[in-house]
Amino acid sequence: MLAFLLRRVLLLIPTFIGVTLAAFFFIRLLPGDPILLLAGERGITPERYAELATRLGFDRPLYEQYFAYLGNLLSGDLGVSFSTKRPVWDEFFTLFPATLELSLAAIIFAVVLGIPAGVIAAVKRGKAPDHLVMSTALVGYSMPIFWWALLLIIVFSGWLQWTPVSGRISLLYFFPPVTGFMLIDSLISGQRGAFNSAVQHLILPTIVLGTIPLAVIARQTRSAMLEVLGEDYIRTARAKGLSPLRVVGGHALRNALIPVITTIGLQVGVLLAGAILTETIFSWPGIGKWMIDSISRRDYQAVQGGLVMIAIVVMIVNLTVDLLYGLINPRIRHRR
Amino acid sequence: MPLLEIENLTVEFATVNGRFKAVDEVSLTCDRGEILAIVGESGSGKSVSMLALMGLLPWTAKVTADRMSFDGTDLRGLSGRQRRRIVGKNMAMIFQEPMSSLNPCFTVGFQIGEALKVHLGLDRAERRKRTIELLDLVGIPAPEARLKAFPHQLSGGMSQRVMIAMALACKPKLLIADEPTTALDVTIQAQILDLLVDLQREQGMALVLITHDMGVVAETAERVQVQYAGQKVEEQPVAGLFDDPHHPYTAALLAALPERATSRRLPSIPGVVPGQFDRPSGCLFSPRCRYTTERCRERVPHRQGAMAGFALCHYPLVQGRPIGHPAPNRIANAAEEPA
Numbered sequence: 201m202l203a204f205l206l207r208r209v210l211l212l213i214p215t216f217i218g219v220t221l222a223a224f225f226f227i228r229l230l231p232g233d234p235i236l237l238l239a240g241e242r243g244i245t246p247e248r249y250a251e252l253a254t255r256l257g258f259d260r261p262l263y264e265q266y267f268a269y270l271g272n273l274l275s276g277d278l279g280v281s282f283s284t285k286r287p288v289w290d291e292f293f294t295l296f297p298a299t300l301e302l303s304l305a306a307i308i309f310a311v312v313l314g315i316p317a318g319v320i321a322a323v324k325r326g327k328a329p330d331h332l333v334m335s336t337a338l339v340g341y342s343m344p345i346f347w348w349a350l351l352l353i354i355v356f357s358g359w360l361q362w363t364p365v366s367g368r369i370s371l372l373y374f375f376p377p378v379t380g381f382m383l384i385d386s387l388i389s390g391q392r393g394a395f396n397s398a399v400q401h402l403i404l405p406t407i408v409l410g411t412i413p414l415a416v417i418a419r420q421t422r423s424a425m426l427e428v429l430g431e432d433y434i435r436t437a438r439a440k441g442l443s444p445l446r447v448v449g450g451h452a453l454r455n456a457l458i459p460v461i462t463t464i465g466l467q468v469g470v471l472l473a474g475a476i477l478t479e480t481i482f483s484w485p486g487i488g489k490w491m492i493d494s495i496s497r498r499d500y501q502a503v504q505g506g507l508v509m510i511a512i513v514v515m516i517v518n519l520t521v522d523l524l525y526g527l528i529n530p531r532i533r534h535r536r
Numbered sequence: 537m538p539l540l541e542i543e544n545l546t547v548e549f550a551t552v553n554g555r556f557k558a559v560d561e562v563s564l565t566c567d568r569g570e571i572l573a574i575v576g577e578s579g580s581g582k583s584v585s586m587l588a589l590m591g592l593l594p595w596t597a598k599v600t601a602d603r604m605s606f607d608g609t610d611l612r613g614l615s616g617r618q619r620r621r622i623v624g625k626n627m628a629m630i631f632q633e634p635m636s637s638l639n640p641c642f643t644v645g646f647q648i649g650e651a652l653k654v655h656l657g658l659d660r661a662e663r664r665k666r667t668i669e670l671l672d673l674v675g676i677p678a679p680e681a682r683l684k685a686f687p688h689q690l691s692g693g694m695s696q697r698v699m700i701a702m703a704l705a706c707k708p709k710l711l712i713a714d715e716p717t718t719a720l721d722v723t724i725q726a727q728i729l730d731l732l733v734d735l736q737r738e739q740g741m742a743l744v745l746i747t748h749d750m751g752v753v754a755e756t757a758e759r760v761q762v763q764y765a766g767q768k769v770e771e772q773p774v775a776g777l778f779d780d781p782h783h784p785y786t787a788a789l790l791a792a793l794p795e796r797a798t799s800r801r802l803p804s805i806p807g808v809v810p811g812q813f814d815r816p817s818g819c820l821f822s823p824r825c826r827y828t829t830e831r832c833r834e835r836v837p838h839r840q841g842a843m844a845g846f847a848l849c850h851y852p853l854v855q856g857r858p859i860g861h862p863a864p865n866r867i868a869n870a871a872e873e874p875a
Binding site: 431432433435436437438439440441442443444446451454455528529530531 | 592621638699
């Protein structure tokens with residue numbers, strides 16, 4: 201198990217270097233000069249431009265810039281954002297809880313609905329519930345995120361007026377962030393109605409962000425269940441006289457979850473990509489929205505820092521999934 | 537009254553190409569404490585008829601029977617819940633592939649204990665005690681240490697022992713063993729068979745042994761039922777069957793035993809069991825039988841009486857000679873000169 205863990209961790213090193221390379225060079229491939237964008241419409245004199253370029257290190261060769269960046273990164277320095285003049289590290293961790301809260305809500309939504317839906321579809325294979333689940337999943341998977349978000353906003357915020365359109369909490373409430381998680385902070389603040397408001401704000405973004413993972417998890421669960429239900433050990437379980445609930449929910453699901461957990465882990469990457477769109481649509485002050493803003497400002501440091509941090513989060517999640525995999529599947533746990 | 541009584545059991549599967557009869561009016565009885573062997577090639581409906589009894593067939597199967605009673609209970613028309621009170625408790629089954637018949641995600645102790653919990657309501661400590669007893673009973677060394685083992689840590693023979701322990705958990709009155717030794721090494725096969733017979737005697741339970749191995753039948757069974765293409769073709773006590781088989785199929789199976797071979801090459805039965813699309817109109821065995829006549833190809837045979845082993849044949853064999861056959865001396869490819 202320890203060797204397994206060590207191997208997984210060592211594999212992260214080349215991945216990490218790849219991510220820094222991609223982050224560093226791709227943002228520089230984009231047309232647009234950060235110094236000109238920073239200066240805005242006032243314009244800038246050539247002397248001032250040269251001075252800024254020197255200060256930001258843009259006058260040095262690209263590979264030198266990269267190694268300087270990598271060196272800083274390894275000592276934990278993500279650099280300073282051009283536009284806000286604040287350390288990227290601080291910016292990221294101010295906004296990250298908002299994204300984390302939304303992503304967690306979305307993945308919980310997707311898992312809690314997706315696994316039972318997949319199980320029901322598999323058990324009722326070829327019958328109405330199966331067709332319902334599978335066609336809904338297909339629609340959910342193919343629906344463009346922005347379109348789905350607009351649709352929900354029109355119906356639930358516009359016509360029905362059940363949910364707010366944007367933000368994390370109503371402007372009526374204000375309290376200093378403690379954990380950065382709005383649901384927890386609103387409870388801590390003790391202000392009446394604050395928690396309800398936070399929940400209401402969370403509903404639509406959660407649905408929007410969770411829809412694709414939901415569809416993927418439901419489909420994956422169904423196919424994994426169908427495979428497992430045909431196994432000999434399911435016949436054994438039924439021959440023991442166990443109830444269908446024990447056979448399906450105990451013996452079959454436990455085995456079917458093995459591939460499903462891998463899928464859930466992979467969905468975290470999809471989720472963070474989806475968060476960028478979802479946060480922009482709902483003006484959710486998380487890293488997704490921050491990344492979009494930073495890209496349009498050509499804020500190299502912020503974009504690089506953000507990408508690297510997101511990559512680290514995804515890598516940690518995948519590592520956790522690998523470990524979880526061993527926990528649920530004894531065959532892997534015992535493999536040397 | 538016999539423990540198990542099945543009359544005219546028919547199992548049909550709905551397939552894309554219409555209905556397929558896997559079991560065709562099979563009748564079967566088994567007394568308390570008796571060992572009954574069901575013999576036949578692959579595809580003769582042995583397993584399917586027993587799975588039908590256990591209620592383990594998929595929903596595409598349609599099961600009908602004139603009678604299907606176990607221990608005085610009519611199994612036909614039982615609700616799932618009622619059937620589950622019998623299945624796994626009074627009537628248990630073990631399977632051909634022990635390695636894949638155990639759930640890879642759960643420990644041996646849990647899987648055996650589950651039956652004890654569901655049927656007998658034993659608490660954790662009682663389950664542990666009884667599970668250790670059971671593992672000991674089936675000859676697993678260091679049973680306490682094995683409780684925490686996962687199936688992938690066991691060999692095939694060990695897995696089958698665990699399966700047997702699981703089946704015996706609630707002291708069943710009937711154990712159905714579906715080719716329990718087919719997937720095992722030859723040396724292990726004998727051990728598992730001995731174990732089954734010993735346990736059957738000790739526990740006084742009935743044993744239905746499904747097999748295609750006549751050698752296994754000779755060693756263990758008291759009574760034998762031969763099935764072919766979903767039909768019962770012969771039924772006899774084991775000694776009588778080996779002495780004087782009445783159905784040509786039985787005779788051909790016995791002739792294929794290495795111990796009985798008279799020439800250097802083992803005789804075999806040409807052809808395969810008919811499937812969904814090549815079912816003959818008369819006797820189902822007629823395309824492969826040495827004694828086939830026009831009558832065999834055209835007319836479905838009647839069942840003979842007890843004297844002729846209830847053989848489903850127009851010309852049942854007596855001491856190797858087909859009775860009533862129009863030309864008993866001019867039979868093609870005789871056994872003495874195998875193909």
